[in-house]
Amino acid sequence: MSSKVKDIKSNRPFIISGPCSAESREQTLATCRALADTGRVNMLRAGAWKPRTMPDTFEGAGRIALEWLREARLETGLDYGVEVANGRHVELALQYGARMVWIGARTTISPFAVQEVADALKGIDGVSLLIKNPLVPDISLWEGALQRFISAGIPARNIALVHRGFALFNHGRYRNSPMWHIVLEMRRRNPHFALLCDPSHIAGRRELLGEVSQRAADLLFDGLMIESHICPDEALSDSMQQITPSDLPQLLDSVHWRSPTGNDAGFGDRMDKLRSEIDAIDENVFSLLSRRMGIADEIGGMKREVGITILQQERWSAIVERFRRLSPSLGLSEEFVMRILDAIHEESIEHQNSVMNDNR
Numbered sequence: 110m111s112s113k114v115k116d117i118k119s120n121r122p123f124i125i126s127g128p129c130s131a132e133s134r135e136q137t138l139a140t141c142r143a144l145a146d147t148g149r150v151n152m153l154r155a156g157a158w159k160p161r162t163m164p165d166t167f168e169g170a171g172r173i174a175l176e177w178l179r180e181a182r183l184e185t186g187l188d189y190g191v192e193v194a195n196g197r198h199v200e201l202a203l204q205y206g207a208r209m210v211w212i213g214a215r216t217t218i219s220p221f222a223v224q225e226v227a228d229a230l231k232g233i234d235g236v237s238l239l240i241k242n243p244l245v246p247d248i249s250l251w252e253g254a255l256q257r258f259i260s261a262g263i264p265a266r267n268i269a270l271v272h273r274g275f276a277l278f279n280h281g282r283y284r285n286s287p288m289w290h291i292v293l294e295m296r297r298r299n300p301h302f303a304l305l306c307d308p309s310h311i312a313g314r315r316e317l318l319g320e321v322s323q324r325a326a327d328l329l330f331d332g333l334m335i336e337s338h339i340c341p342d343e344a345l346s347d348s349m350q351q352i353t354p355s356d357l358p359q360l361l362d363s364v365h366w367r368s369p370t371g372n373d374a375g376f377g378d379r380m381d382k383l384r385s386e387i388d389a390i391d392e393n394v395f396s397l398l399s400r401r402m403g404i405a406d407e408i409g410g411m412k413r414e415v416g417i418t419i420l421q422q423e424r425w426s427a428i429v430e431r432f433r434r435l436s437p438s439l440g441l442s443e444e445f446v447m448r449i450l451d452a453i454h455e456e457s458i459e460h461q462n463s464v465m466n467d468n469r
């Protein structure tokens with residue numbers, strides 16, 4: 110049997126949509142039918158078991174949800190996927206004809222649970238597996254999960270990675286913070302796997318789905334998993350982030366899926382020229398940083414002789430203030446400037462520390 114994940118890369122953008130949870134037969138069928146009618150969806154999704162952070166919230170309808178989904182599949186001709194968190198879930202999902210299963214962020218974080226799901230999928234082909242990023246921004250948990258499925262013999266072509274944002278203490282604009290650099294590093298290390306974005310769980314609010322989806326498209330993701338509900342305001346889970354199936358086409362139309370390569374004449378040459386400029390600048394930036402750290406070593410030596418602390422609070426505060434003021438005229442966000450400055454300061458302290466506390 111062919112696998113849908115195998116098709117993700119060649120069907121960019123691959124769109125998975127469906128309710129956060131399958132709540133009732135009527136809600137599941139109405140949502141899936143309306144999604145199929147848009148003609149824009151490659152696969153349906155719904156949660157039958159919902160690992161919720163807080164007790165006393167809707168934890169899914171369980172096995173019976175699979176009956177509704179099986180019916181939706183027969184009626185619409187679209188395959189469906191469900192979230193699984195243990196071996197029993199996998200067994201039931203396969204029994205009810207799910208062609209895709211995924212492990213959620215709360216499962217990816219848990220090696221025993223991941224191993225149990227991987228064992229249950231052993232030797233099974235023709236079923237796609239999505240691995241959501243773990244709740245915390247720890248790339249090795251994500252890679253560890255991937256490794257467990259590969260070791261269980263799941264073919265790489267059946268596996269896709271999903272970015273759904275990370276749970277941080279300070280979320281800022283989004284419900285779960287996207288950390289694109291972590292995802293891009295994950296893809297750099299594991300280039301053979303399809304990469305999807307789940308803008309619903311990142312955004313947490315339907316108004317922000319477009320901008321998150323656009324970012325994913327610009328970073329060469331292969332598709333999106335978007336939650337939709339026939340009546341979002343009445344949804345038993347994640348109601349603020351779900352959209353109606355009839356709003357889905359408009360959302361999808363608002364996202365530009367630019368091609369990774371340009372075919373206009375001269376594009377390649379211009380791009381090569383600009384990239385070589387960037388490479389040269391990056392080399393300069395790092396050789397300047399290296400010189401800067403050489404000076405930090407000398408300062409560390411002087412502080413050691415005189416017997417004063419590494420951190421000189423006033424000097425550090427003055428540097429921070431100076432660059433805070435400079436950031437607008439540099440055309441750089443204050444947040445970026447502060448992040449770079451922090452990293453430089455940290456490295457500088459490390460250098461001084463090794464000079465001062467070197468016991469030779």
Ligand code: PEP
Binds near residue numbers: 156213215307
């Ligand atoms: C979901 O997709 O419904 C879900 C619970 O996702 P996550 O694991 O990303 O929170």
Ligand code: MN
Binds near residue numbers: 129347
């Ligand atoms: Mn959800």
